[in-house]
Amino acid sequence: xxxxxxxxxxxxxxxxxxxxxxxxxxxxxxxxxxxxxxxxxxxxxxxxxxxxxxxxxxxxxxxxxxxxxxxxxxxxxxxxxxxxxxxxxxxxxxxxxxxxxxxxxxxxxxxxxxxxxxxxxxxxxxxxxxxxxxxxxxxxxxxxxxxxxxxxxxxxxxxxxxxxxxxxxxxxxxxxxxxxxxxxxxxxxxxxxxxxxxxxxxxxxxxxxxxxxxxxxxxxxxxxxxxxxxxxxxxxxxxxxxxxxxxxxxxxxxxxxxxxxxxx
Numbered sequence: 001x002x003x004x005x006x007x008x009x010x011x012x013x014x015x016x017x018x019x020x021x022x023x024x025x026x027x028x029x030x031x032x033x034x035x036x037x038x039x040x041x042x043x044x045x046x047x048x049x050x051x052x053x054x055x056x057x058x059x060x061x062x063x064x065x066x067x068x069x070x071x072x073x074x075x076x077x078x079x080x081x082x083x084x085x086x087x088x089x090x091x092x093x094x095x096x097x098x099x100x101x102x103x104x105x106x107x108x109x110x111x112x113x114x115x116x117x118x119x120x121x122x123x124x125x126x127x128x129x130x131x132x133x134x135x136x137x138x139x140x141x142x143x144x145x146x147x148x149x150x151x152x153x154x155x156x157x158x159x160x161x162x163x164x165x166x167x168x169x170x171x172x173x174x175x176x177x178x179x180x181x182x183x184x185x186x187x188x189x190x191x192x193x194x195x196x197x198x199x200x201x202x203x204x205x206x207x208x209x210x211x212x213x214x215x216x217x218x219x220x221x222x223x224x225x226x227x228x229x230x231x232x233x234x235x236x237x238x239x240x241x242x243x244x245x246x247x248x249x250x251x252x253x254x255x256x257x258x259x260x261x262x263x264x
Contacts (some may be wrong), residue, residue: 028150028192029075031067031261036252037238041223042245047149047190050183050220052242054197054211055227060236060256061196062088064227065154067260068194070097073114078149080115081133083126085155086196089117097260116144123159123174130181137189151185153195157212164213172216179220195221211241218242235264 027044030037038044045051045068053061066089069080082089091112098108120126136145153159160178163171186193197217202208211218211226218224224242229235230253239251255262 026149026190026192028078029068029071031064031071031254032259032263035254035263037254037261037263040225040238040240040246040250040252042243045150045192045194045223047192048187049222050186050193050195052195052197052211052221052224053227054199054224054241056199056209059227059229060254060261061227062086062154063256064261065152065194065196066090066094067097069115069150069152070094070101070111070260072150073111074098074101074103076149077147078114079144079147080150080152081129081148082115082117083120083129083151083153084117085120085126085153085158087119088154091117093260096258100258101260114144114147120153120159123163123178126153126159127178127181130178130185134181134185134189137185137191148189148191150192150194151182153182153193155198156195157198160213160217175213175217179217183220199226236261 026047028047029044030041032038041051053064055061065082069082072078072080094112094115095108098111099105103111118129120129133145133148133151136142137148140146160171160175163174165171182193182195185191198212199209200212202210211224221242222244226239226241228237228239230237235253236256237251237253240246240248242248253264255264
């Protein structure tokens with residue numbers, strides 16, 4: 001009976017959950033303060049949650065990631081970790097975004113010091129880095145990790161998809177392990193997590209696309225936004241696919257220019 005009692009999950013009151021969120025959570029801007037994209041996300045990205053940005057190639061996923069990273073280090077004293085699986089991160093582009101958003105040239109270097117970039121080629125690379133991050137954040141090992149509030153994984157499908165072949169039975173287990181680690185890091189240390197995901201053909205209709213990594217992964221992000229490019233106007237469109245705070249199906253348009261992602 002004692003062993004059974006030890007294994008029981010005891011409930012937490014909704015009030016306690018609300019008070020914990022109110023005490024620990026922070027609302028991070030996405031790509032600009034008070035812009036349509038922030039409104040789409042009910043004000044921004046909440047620490048403790050995972051936001052997924054999905055879309056086809058050239059829809060703006062990496063541009064979103066870099067713009068949000070620069071917005072956070074510009075508007076706050078927080079630091080950012082960027083796991084680059086697409087080889088798409090560009091320090092030159094980040095500098096361009098900062099300067100065109102009003103950062104003085106002499107302050108750019110100090111801003112960029114608050115963003116650390118890891119090039120990752122396999123899921124095991126990502127897991128190793130996330131494990132080390134969690135240890136350093138838990139220990140508050142230095143000022144960078146004490147101020148860490150945003151972790152971005154750009155190209156999560158590139159890391160996971162190679163392991164989901166039917167012949168590799170542990171692929172889904174590894175994907176679940178990655179999801180648990182990211183969400184634990186976010187929840188336990190009040191960090192906002194953002195990942196980008198590609199799209200694949202929807203077998204129900206050859207003309208439709210859906211986020212990659214299947215149904216198992218679809219339950220992982222708290223919020224999911226799909227990006228697409230409107231070829232006739234040159235504008236990009238963001239559509240809310242999943243959220244517990246906003247009605248889904250809401251769409252807003254945005255530009256990609258020298259400021260990164262920008263309001264229309």
